[in-house]
Amino acid sequence: MTWQGEERRKHTDFWVKTARSLTIIAWLLFIVALIVSHFAAPETDFGIVRYHDLEVxxxxxxxxxxxxxxxxxxxxxxxxxxxxxxxxRARRATDNRSFYVKLLLVIIVAWVIYLLLNVN
Known part of the structure; x- marks a missing residue:
């Protein structure tokens, strides 16, 4: 069932813009964390590396x-x-439900748990 009333909102308010900006910042930090993780993680021991006796x-x-x-x-x-x-701020059924922010939070918590269990 869709809402049939008159739309009184003229534009998005400060808090909706703030929530969107925070979401973008959180995703950018996640991308930075992926880059840092690439350099911090142990290197993979591929067959070609073992063949050439390179140190890993x-x-x-x-x-x-x-x-x-x-x-x-x-x-x-x-x-x-x-x-x-x-x-x-999002009260109507047609408003954004922030699925991607919830997904990001779950991924980050899972990643932190993985790091706590596997980093010596």
């Missing part, structure tokens, strides 16, 4: 993993604030 790093780089934790928790906090703002 098999441990996480601790300073980068500390930055990774900070970036991930900041992204989680920002996405949570965006969900709170969106919860109180």
């Amino acid at each position: 790093r098999k441990f996480w780089i601790k300073p980068l993993t500390n930055y990774l934790y900070v970036i991930l928790w900041c992204a989680a906090l920002i996405s949570y604030v965006s969900m709170i703002v969106n919860r109180f």
Whole structure:
């Protein structure tokens, strides 16, 4: 059932724009976390690497993993604030339900749990 009444909203207000901006910032931080994770994670031991007897790093780089934790928790906090703002500002059935922000928060929490279990 769709709403048939008169639309009184002329434009998006400050809080809706803030929620959208926070969502964009959280996704950008997630992308930065992916880049930092690429450099902090152990290197993969491919067959060609073993063939040429190249040395492979098999441990996480601790300073980068500390930055990774900070970036991930900041992204989680920002996405949570965006969900709170969106919860109180989006009241109609046609408003955005912020599925991607919830998905981002779940991915970040799962990633932090993975890092806590696997980083020595």
